[in-house]
Amino acid sequence: MKQELVIIGAGMASGRVIEHLLKEDPDAFEITLFNAEPRGNYNRIMLSPVLSGDKSYADIITHTDDWYEQNGITCRFGEHVVRIDRETGTVVGQRGALPYDKLLIATGSAPFIIPVEGKDLPGVITYRDLDDTNAMIEAAASGGKAVVIGGGLLGLEAAAGLKERGMDVTVLHLMGHLMERQLDESAGFLLRRDLEKRGIKVKCRASTAAILGETRVEGVLLEDNEGLEADLVVMAVGIRPETRLATDAGLDVARGITVDAELRTSDPDIHAVGECVEFDGQLFGLVAPLYDQARVVADSLLGRSAAFTPKELSTKLKVTGCDLFSAGDFADGAGREDIVFRDPSRGVYKRLVLEENRLVGAVFYGDTRDSNWFFGLIQSGEDISEMRDTLIFGPAYQGGAALDPMAAVAALPLDAEICGCNGVSKGDIVAAIEGGATDLGTVRSLTKASSSCGTCTGLVEQVLGVTLGDDFVIPAAASICGCTDLSHEDVRRMIKSRELKSMAAVWQELGWKTSCGCHVCRPALNFYLLADWPLEYRDDPQSRFINERKHANIQKDGTYSVVPRMWGGMTTPDELRAIADAAEKYNVPTVHVTGGQRIDLLGVRGEDLPAIWADLNAAGMVSGHAYAKGLRTVKTCVGKDHCRFGTQDSTGLGIALEKRLWGSWTPHKVKLAVSGCPRNCAEATCKDIGVVCVDSGYQIGVAGAAGMDVKETERLADVATEQEALDLITAFFQLYRENAKYLDRPYKWVAKVGLDWVKDQVFDADTRQGLIERFELSQSIYQKDPWAEEARKSGEKYQPLADFKLEAAE
Amino acid sequence: MSQDWIDIGELSDIPARGARVVRTAVGCVAVFRTGSDEVFALQNRCPHKGGPLSEGIVHGKSVTCPLHNWVFSLETGEAQGADVGHVRTYPARIEAGRILLETSFLQARMAAE
Ligand SMILES: Cc1cc2nc3c(=O)[nH]c(=O)nc-3n(C[C@H](O)[C@H](O)[C@H](O)COP(=O)(O)OP(=O)(O)OC[C@H]3O[C@@H](n4cnc5c(N)ncnc54)[C@H](O)[C@@H]3O)c2cc1C
Ligand code: SF4
Ligand code: SF4
Ligand code: FES
Numbered sequence: 001m002k003q004e005l006v007i008i009g010a011g012m013a014s015g016r017v018i019e020h021l022l023k024e025d026p027d028a029f030e031i032t033l034f035n036a037e038p039r040g041n042y043n044r045i046m047l048s049p050v051l052s053g054d055k056s057y058a059d060i061i062t063h064t065d066d067w068y069e070q071n072g073i074t075c076r077f078g079e080h081v082v083r084i085d086r087e088t089g090t091v092v093g094q095r096g097a098l099p100y101d102k103l104l105i106a107t108g109s110a111p112f113i114i115p116v117e118g119k120d121l122p123g124v125i126t127y128r129d130l131d132d133t134n135a136m137i138e139a140a141a142s143g144g145k146a147v148v149i150g151g152g153l154l155g156l157e158a159a160a161g162l163k164e165r166g167m168d169v170t171v172l173h174l175m176g177h178l179m180e181r182q183l184d185e186s187a188g189f190l191l192r193r194d195l196e197k198r199g200i201k202v203k204c205r206a207s208t209a210a211i212l213g214e215t216r217v218e219g220v221l222l223e224d225n226e227g228l229e230a231d232l233v234v235m236a237v238g239i240r241p242e243t244r245l246a247t248d249a250g251l252d253v254a255r256g257i258t259v260d261a262e263l264r265t266s267d268p269d270i271h272a273v274g275e276c277v278e279f280d281g282q283l284f285g286l287v288a289p290l291y292d293q294a295r296v297v298a299d300s301l302l303g304r305s306a307a308f309t310p311k312e313l314s315t316k317l318k319v320t321g322c323d324l325f326s327a328g329d330f331a332d333g334a335g336r337e338d339i340v341f342r343d344p345s346r347g348v349y350k351r352l353v354l355e356e357n358r359l360v361g362a363v364f365y366g367d368t369r370d371s372n373w374f375f376g377l378i379q380s381g382e383d384i385s386e387m388r389d390t391l392i393f394g395p396a397y398q399g400g401a402a403l404d405p406m407a408a409v410a411a412l413p414l415d416a417e418i419c420g421c422n423g424v425s426k427g428d429i430v431a432a433i434e435g436g437a438t439d440l441g442t443v444r445s446l447t448k449a450s451s452s453c454g455t456c457t458g459l460v461e462q463v464l465g466v467t468l469g470d471d472f473v474i475p476a477a478a479s480i481c482g483c484t485d486l487s488h489e490d491v492r493r494m495i496k497s498r499e500l501k502s503m504a505a506v507w508q509e510l511g512w513k514t515s516c517g518c519h520v521c522r523p524a525l526n527f528y529l530l531a532d533w534p535l536e537y538r539d540d541p542q543s544r545f546i547n548e549r550k551h552a553n554i555q556k557d558g559t560y561s562v563v564p565r566m567w568g569g570m571t572t573p574d575e576l577r578a579i580a581d582a583a584e585k586y587n588v589p590t591v592h593v594t595g596g597q598r599i600d601l602l603g604v605r606g607e608d609l610p611a612i613w614a615d616l617n618a619a620g621m622v623s624g625h626a627y628a629k630g631l632r633t634v635k636t637c638v639g640k641d642h643c644r645f646g647t648q649d650s651t652g653l654g655i656a657l658e659k660r661l662w663g664s665w666t667p668h669k670v671k672l673a674v675s676g677c678p679r680n681c682a683e684a685t686c687k688d689i690g691v692v693c694v695d696s697g698y699q700i701g702v703a704g705a706a707g708m709d710v711k712e713t714e715r716l717a718d719v720a721t722e723q724e725a726l727d728l729i730t731a732f733f734q735l736y737r738e739n740a741k742y743l744d745r746p747y748k749w750v751a752k753v754g755l756d757w758v759k760d761q762v763f764d765a766d767t768r769q770g771l772i773e774r775f776e777l778s779q780s781i782y783q784k785d786p787w788a789e790e791a792r793k794s795g796e797k798y799q800p801l802a803d804f805k806l807e808a809a810e
Numbered sequence: 811m812s813q814d815w816i817d818i819g820e821l822s823d824i825p826a827r828g829a830r831v832v833r834t835a836v837g838c839v840a841v842f843r844t845g846s847d848e849v850f851a852l853q854n855r856c857p858h859k860g861g862p863l864s865e866g867i868v869h870g871k872s873v874t875c876p877l878h879n880w881v882f883s884l885e886t887g888e889a890q891g892a893d894v895g896h897v898r899t900y901p902a903r904i905e906a907g908r909i910l911l912e913t914s915f916l917q918a919r920m921a922a923e
Contacts, residue, residue, distance in 0.1 A: 039813065175826075271841050334883030387851075515845070519874035520867060541828075543867065546876035554862075554876060554877070560862065797830065800830065800832055804913070805834060
């Protein structure tokens with residue numbers, strides 16, 4: 001006699017189960033299929049093409065009414081199952097109960113809805129089934145603005161579909177880059193660029209605070225108070241297994257319905273399959289593993305032994321023009337090696353992750369032709385040591401001879417373009433060499449090749465090498481670190497010329513060899529980006545050394561030192577009293593006067609930092625940036641107000657300079673001094689910038705040093721007025737910010753570029769004005785007291801995350 | 811030994827490529843979050859001169875000590891490159907956006923005391 005099999009949910013998993021059952025043993029079961037949706041099985045993953053208009057619903061139906069009828073399956077579509085009664089072995093639907101011998105739960109998952117105000121307004125929808133898709137198509141018919149919350153697979157497919165249908169679409173994503181679970185930052189950057197090219201706006205690190213509207217949705221408010229208009233809001237932030245029936249029936253449920261390898265739940269008569277299950281701590285959100293499960297569950301229902309083993313998964317995004325692929329585990333780490341290939345001009349990025357000579361993960365963007373071959377290698381775990389050198393080039397290159405780059409350049413025809421920016425061909429360069437050029441600099445000045453963005457520098461050098469033979473040794477410019485072959489100067493130049501405005505953009509476009517840089521290059525890049533793009537770039541605290549991240553100097557014992565600013569070295573009894581009070585309150589063991597005329601409180605505990613800052617702030621003081629690669633101090637003498645030799649108000653000029661320059665980040669620390677006469681009590685002639693006041697005005701010196709090297713300043717200019725002095729110094733300061741290599745003090749940088757070049761720049765009225773304007777623009781963003789900001793809003797991050805010492809004591 | 815996982819907070823309590831410390835009776839444990847949202851727990855003391863590793867720069871699955879730039883693997887706790895040294899590691903994982911720390915090492919120690 002046939003057994004009664006009841007299936008709850010006509011989704012992608014149960015559709016497959018039924019096919020297997022019918023194929024293996026059509027007479028085993030009398031099948032009843034419930035589905036909450038008023039329709040049978042269709043290919044859910046093709047909803048995206050339906051949304052974008054590439055397909056219609058009819059194209060994606062997998063099982064038609066006729067099919068169910070021919071196979072004798074009783075369909076109860078449009079009917080929710082409301083309860084499972086295990087005592088009596090019945091399933092209760094909205095239209096009546098039904099007994100079962102075997103029960104299969106295949107309820108899939110429910111979209112996650114972020115619990116913000118306004119989430120229930122009309123016009124706010126999720127993306128899960130045909131009804132959602134139709135609702136979106138309908139909304140798009142009247143145009144307008146759509147906001148998609150969630151930059152994962154689903155959100156981006158929804159965004160692309162709505163854009164296709166003519167809406168103005170913005171994607172909000174909580175994390176730093178799109179599809180962060182499947183892609184690393186570099187691939188995420190390329191994806192974002194491609195989406196932006198098609199007119200979709202993307203906002204990362206955007207957290208939704210509320211959905212606005214009276215009777216229907218009108219907009220979205222972000223946590224940082226930015227508001228966006230919206231006629232339609234699609235929530236695609238994630239899914240959670242639909243386990244309500246199972247929980248109510250008393251089955252074991254963790255995050256999903258817990259099943260064994262045969263997909264049996266804690267009740268042997270009840271199986272579960274698909275997105276609603278949890279196996280071995282894992283959930284499943286893609287169809288490939290569900291299809292494996294379907295086969296196993298069918299066998300298990302038929303009493304045959306079978307076992308489900310999760311396999312590696314791969315992901316593709318179904319948005320035309322966004323070619324991406326990711327599989328396996330692509331996080332980097334010890335014992336793991338990366339092979340990274342980047343072709344910036346084609347927008348191609350490929351990354352393979354190897355462990356013990358096996359491929360364990362892969363991320364491709366822009367060129368995914370060979371992805372199946374790589375995926376096969378991940379799944380099989382085959383030893384790849386033999387083909388390691390050419391692995392990244394794909395199957396076509398296996399077994400062939402490796403290409404010698406010099407031979408490749410030698411083989412190029414004379415009309416091949418070498419420098420794209422300036423349209424210089426190999427022939428032009430060869431002609432320059434035949435005309436006497438023997439080094440890169442000469443080729444650059446004769447042909448302009450490699451004089452703009454510089455990415456072709458390597459190629460130009462190879463042409464020199466091929467043409468001159470042994471007479472030319474390709475120079476190895478010191479690179480920033482092991483992550484790149486480019487020098488600091490090249491990177492700075494390209495950040496400007498190619499308008500690279502994020503760390504991920506630099507890594508991708510300049511071909512970084514690691515996934516996310518290292519402690520050497522990241523702080524440098526962070527500075528370059530914020531100096532060049534103060535408005536667009538977002539400072540990254542995780543790419544700063546501890547002193548700047550904690551706004552205090554770390555000492556050898558792990559405590560910190562705190563130095564409040566004393567403008568121009570001036571202070572008042574009130575300030576001194578507040579400093580003394582703070583020193584007492586926080587048990588500061590050492591109070592020291594620094595060489596730059598400030599008071600240093602040494603030995604403050606990390607947790608106390610926000611509190612001591614708040615106290616000093618309350619007394620009117622701000623951070624002295626004694627920890628910063630930025631303006632540290634402006635030392636002054638008392639000048640003409642008190643000193644019998646004083647010629648000008650040196651203290652006043654010192655204060656004015658400090659007020660103008662403080663808070664700006666620079667390649668290295670910068671110290672200034674102003675002396676009131678040539679007796680030079682403030683020691684202005686061994687500072688990065690020093691002013692000596694004289695009867696006729698101000699002598700400005702730059703590029704002095706008194707650290708590991710001791711060096712006298714060089715005279716930049718003699719000027720008559722304080723305003724001229726302020727302007728020239730500001731321009732010099734900005735020129736240094738815009739051009740120097742990270743960790744070069746001004747004296748090192750001036751030695752490289754030459755004082756004459758510096759003078760040419762700052763004496764030219766237009767250039768000077770431009771430098772000052774750019775400096776002021778940057779100050780409008782960055783001249784902020786970090787103490788005030790941190791003490792107010794992120795004090796908690798200075799505290800331990802948890803404290804088990806306390807718990808143990810309780 | 812039995813596994814004892816304790817929930818110490820939300821993944822977002824730690825910035826990506828950053829760390830926070832957990833204070834325990836056996837010293838501070840630094841809990842790291844990598845750029846690809848994995849978590850690792852290590853003793854917060856550099857074997858060189860005691861630098862607080864939680865304050866270092868995190869790159870890939872490594873951290874650079876803030877005091878003298880030794881680099882350690884977050885997975886094994888071994889010093890990388892030319893330096894020789896080891897930091898203790900403890901099991902940590904993420905579940906549903908929460909960070910779990912395996913804390914049987916605490917009890918083992920406390921029972922012994
Ligand atoms: C737009 C979209 C695009 C996708 N793209 C891809 C892709 O490209 N690749 C990929 O691998 N995966 C993709 N997925 C995911 C994939 O669709 C799911 O993993 C898969 O559909 C899950 O199958 P399932 O059978 O477990 O659940 P579902 O297919 O969701 O089916 C569950 C069914 O159960 C019904 N149900 C729930 N509760 C009850 C109840 N109480 N009574 C009666 N019926 C009930 C539901 O109405 C639903 O019809 C996509 C998903 C969506 C929404
Ligand atoms: S530098 Fe000149 S003006 Fe200033 S304190 Fe010394 S002697 Fe006086
Ligand atoms: S001179 Fe050397 S020892 Fe003295 S404070 Fe500066 S870095 Fe430290
Ligand atoms: S204390 Fe860590 S490197 Fe010196």
